Amino acid sequence: MPRILRVIGPAALLLAAVAAMIAALAFGGGAAAPLLADPGALVRWGLPAATLVVNLSLAGTVGALVLACFAFSPDRDEYGNALDFAAGSAAVMTVASAATGLLTFVSVSNVPWSFDATFSNGLSSFITSVSLGQAWLGITLIAAAVTVLCFAVRNQTAIVFVTLLAMATVVPMAQQGHSAEAAGHDAAVTSFGLHVLFAAIWLGGLVTLIVVKQRLGNGRLVTVLERYSTVALICFVVVAASGYVNAELRVGTLAELATPYGILVLVKVAALVVLGLFGLAQRRYFIGRLKQSGEPRSFWWIVVAELAFMGIASGVAAALARTVTPVPETRAATPTPAEILTGEKLPPALTWDRLFTSWNFDLLWVLACAFGLFFYFAAVWRLRKRGDKWPIYRTVLWTLGIVLLFYITNGGVNVYEKYLFSAHMSAHMVLTMGVPLLLVPGAPITLAARAIRKRRDGSRGGREWLLLAVHSRFASVISNPIVAAVLFAGSLWVFYYTPVFRWATTDHIGHEWMIVHFLITGYLFVQSLIGIDPVKYRLPYPFRLLLLLLTMAFHAFFGLSIMQMHGLLLADWFGAMGRIWGDSPLVDQQAGGGIAWSIGEIPTVILAIVVAIQWSRSDERETKRRDRNADRTGDAELNAYNERLARMADRDRVSR
Template structure:
């Protein structure tokens, strides 16, 4: 009984504190006030944010439990199974609450009471299928149902990893709802909210899991688990803080708007976030290593309880914020320009030379990717040097340059103008698939991780173990094979632009992010198969690598020429309808884009060819030096054997002549 009470204490404290805050926030902020037209009634007005709160808390329990299980626990043991049980229960609650949120959202939009009539059922069906909000919650509900079964059924490392990825992905549709989907800065608002939701789920759910597994873990083992969770929570805290600040800036616009009901709720959430950060820093720096002693353990779990209360306050404030009107109207105006209708933002000014260096359109996802990529890489280099190991400076320089170039492509002028100029879109594509991978592959991140990250000996998996596992999976052997990497690299180029995938990347922000990820990874795998320092199962001999490059260069050039010779436009209803009065005409701009693919895109390929030739030459030199050293040690056995064979032949001929 005591063990069960300890397990339920954390979720109960969280739920109660969150519920109190959301009710106070709705009353103070006006989020549950009656509507003048189509008022759905008090049950929907108060029930919708409450059930949405349940969705958020259940999502945290589901995702956070899986992440901590993967990075802090050992598969096959009771704490790991308990974590998956917690994830399964959370997924079931998540499913039911998501279905309830979909139903309440429909009632809120319809402004009518539930009915058993056929007309009501048809309207509900059309809402779930034909509207963006309906589809989002329908997908979320289906995903929750699938995850409920999977989290109950799986118990192994690989299956849990797949389920964890699916669980995190199931939260993405939620980010398109609420105020984010209606605002002028739609892309940055949705990205910030998606990152905020996932990171908060990992942070909150992981802390709850510590409370749940506490009765079944001894104190000595709990020190290691809490320490690992603390590292995860630190990363989550940074993502939550930055993404939350960006999301608030989109809705607030001015500090003066903080003195509004929306601003007051936002301040409550900020204060709770700061308090959680202070609590986390205090027990991370002082108490984790002392958890084995009873006195420190009592203080630690007291601080955890206080942190859960603050998490409940932040969760309740967030649920109330989602129903509270922002202090300023950030929605798109009724009278919109063609560019606003298509992209959600106004047409940027003409691209001049100075704007190549001053124009920014920040993509928060890639800001985090670049930031963490730089930090962890440089931290690994520092750790190697502190213990006296050498790491070539050119690898560090190329890695840093590649990530900075990635940031410039995804958040600079190319990102700002690629929706309006096909040529800029093609420049970004060439850099993502060729120039940036060339730098990143030369940085040898897998080799650095294998040398710098501490190895775990207790059966759990950390960053090093997961990276090495990924490198040696059958899937990795397939995707890193030179044939597959080459076909994927050049084949996806044609498939993407000559199918509706290109349109998807223009109309849907998720499609745009998929495009960036796909071309970055396909380019990375292709370069890795040719000149990579990191280990791969198989590489072609050097002559065949050069032949592969020649074939790829020819197909790449043919692709660019095909675009230049095209008489029709790619996505004409997009690029031809922007209302752009500056720069080349859409068809001329597409011709320029084909020229970019043909000419500029060949420069990294040429650098690849030169690098392969240099590596080939150095490989021959190393082989010759090894042979020379072997001769010095044991003599030239091959030459001696050859001379002995010649002597034997001479003796045989002499014997025959006699």
């Protein structure tokens, strides 16, 4: 590739992004002067421009870090170059996010620019007391920390945590966009966060390839490009799905696509379609040509064109954030108590048919379940293709577990758990006991270790990271049966009798954390009892049964304590919904305690039966092993034992 293309590629991205942003702002009216309280042209045009720089620098940071973790070898120059590029991008992001926070303050406060105490005090109050200002302050601080860490840390394992920290900037970004105060807030936060994060990985990864290209030979380029192509395909799916959800929330009906906001959405969709075609051509044609005939110059010109379309999408996205949406973002003039608390209308009375026919889709878990099934099936197919066997019952149980997880996170239980403590407790019990009971026998770690190809160039792929995590000290601690049991049962009391319960109930991020926490603690506990995947230590079967009974007794005691309570856990939430159907909040809470006490008995019995069966089969295998050993050695072990007893008897007679 000519050296000039290393300049033209990023330049095409920047020029296309800026041109698209200016055109989109002019077309959609995002930079038009308001009739009242005009903050000035500098703010009206500077705020979307600063936001665009934040988005592009976030892409450079996250994309480079992801490739450093997944595609590059730490003992090659490519790895260090990627981290240097990530550090530079994070530094730009630090400055841009600080500028964005400053411009946002001027935009929302209408305080004129000055260097006096009024402006500085207002700015200080904005970034410390107002959620919007706190968000930009948090983004700035995280970006600054990532800048320092990218220079200071070079260990690949530690870089994973730096990558997660960089990704955390998406959380405050997602909580301040369109629909932050309107109905559909939870779906908007999830879809916007996923959209920004995976678009950043996709775009930043491609720019990183151009930056480190000089360090890659032709053969190495193909290898890295194949790895990036896999990441880009996943990103395309997530970006497309999250983009659709965003458009549905903010555009509303097909007729609204004729509005300026709708037309800009269509432009962004067109750019995404073109990018998808680029990705398809890359996977199906260009990578093959690189393998056969070396590096064609046309390939890099295609990459430049791809970056230009990514710039168009990024510029339009920055303008859309400032464009009025067809769907109003304000609450109703006279909101109901449920709308005040949750932002959503109170659902109709809960009935058995609504429990199984009502849906409230959570895009994060829709995608997680879809990818969980796809990659599991792909791994099984790869094993069978090379002639290896995989028990069908494991695939069936894994599929049932994912289907159950999909229903709990998207079905009727998810519709009502904000309003009914009993629905919340039902979700808790299924997530922590029902879903793991099906997923654990699927042995996903064993399957992945057998199906994912081993890396031989010093880099770490899915197999290497998975095995490293499984054999880490942290994993050996939390997978210990005693620790797993304490986490499983003890977290009940910590969760429901501390402010964590309020956070997980009233905040969408807390709700997502709650699901992950329940799944992990339940999975670890079930894994310690009946798991197939490797762990450092397992209890003997009699102690497994004892641990199960003790833990579930503790679990049942928790349920009984909820049943006997005469006050609400979150009275200003569950008791303030204005609900006129169903049981009273206190009776419903007591029913939730009954669910915690009674539903836990079913998995307990199943787990006890499975442990007993495994115990019996273990004894049978041990007996057969001993029989085979006796046949092979002519009962040498038994004869040696008898001879030892005879010698002991002889010594006793002599001593007498």
